[in-house]
Amino acid sequence: MLKQQDKRGNLIILSGPSGVGKGTILSALMDNYDDIHYSISATTREARVGEEDGEDYYFISEDKFESLVEKDDFLEWAQVHNNYYGTPKKYVEENLNQGEDVILEIDIQGAQQIKEKFPQGVFIFLLPPSLEELKSRIHHRGTETEDAIQTRMKNAKKEMNKVEDYDYAVVNDEIEEAINKLEAIIIAERCKVKS
Ligand SMILES: Nc1ncnc2c1ncn2[C@@H]1O[C@H](COP(=O)(O)OP(=O)(O)OP(=O)(O)O)[C@@H](O)[C@H]1O
């Protein structure tokens, strides 16, 4: 892929309520692009069955998380659905400085922090076709307890009011269509003359 010389990469932020399909869409997208770098977050939540440390997340203790916060090693961090999540700073900065695009899959609070530091970031909000469909997707994923689903649905209703703070809104109804839209946004942002 051609790159404009001396241009920093784009920082792409994908947010949206739990269960909307962020991870599913990004893993399909990452299979097609070797020049977009997915930032692996750190979290204090327990790994789900099938999740790998260093691949899905860096699974760390609360003590370790706190020490990383104190060392200012996170670009942003937040408490989300009763656990802590943060974006390691070094990986993002190194790739952007090399002209590579980096994508963050983070919650709304984290995106707000990034907006203050990187207003030139590309902010994309993924929406479900409906709240009923959102609930059904979290149920079918089968990774959360009933209590956790309730917390996530309660948070989703608040989070969805924040869509207006984003540059783009993409509805994830038909998955292929949502992937195509995300790709189109990323390609268009690469072609921008001014940012
Ligand atoms: N367009 C779609 N149509 C139907 N099901 C979908 C669609 N997109 C994703 N799913 C399913 O919805 C469930 C939730 O998707 P996923 O885990 O990617 O969501 P997420 O936004 O990353 O959630 P979280 O924020 O909790 O990590 C998965 O079981 C996935 O297979």
Ligand SMILES: Nc1nc2c(ncn2[C@@H]2O[C@H](COP(=O)(O)O)[C@@H](O)[C@H]2O)c(=O)[nH]1
């Ligand atoms: N602010 C941040 N939010 C993050 C980060 N990594 C993931 N997330 C968001 O947390 C929720 C829950 O994720 P889950 O894997 O437990 O279902 C979801 O909205 C993620 O996007 C991060 O580094 N910072």
